[in-house]
Amino acid sequence: MAARSRQDAERPDCLHCVHYFVTWESDRPRGCRAYEFKSAELPSDVVLSSSGEPCHYFERKPGAKPKARLLR
Secondary structure: OOOOOHHHHHOOOHHHEOOEEEOOOOOOOEEEOOOOEEEOOOHHHHHHHHHOOOOOOOOEOOOOOOOOOOOO
16 A cells, blocks of 8 residues: 655645634535535635645544544
8 A cells, every 4th residue: 555645644624723714605515614615625725725734723622532634
C-alpha cells in the first residue's frame, strides 16, 4: 500500500470542522462558513487548489473523534 503524501497528512478533515456544512444544492453539496462558499468538492481541497496553502480556519468539532481515514 502506498504511503500517504505529506500534503494528505496536513489536509484538515472538513467533516470534523465546525465551519463545514451540507447544503441542499445537488451541484454544490458541501460548504464552508469560514470562507463563505459552497462546492462540489471538499472545501479543504478547494482552498488548497485555489490558494496553494492548506485551510487556516480548521477547528475540530467538540467531541469529534481523531481524524478518520476516508476511503476514496
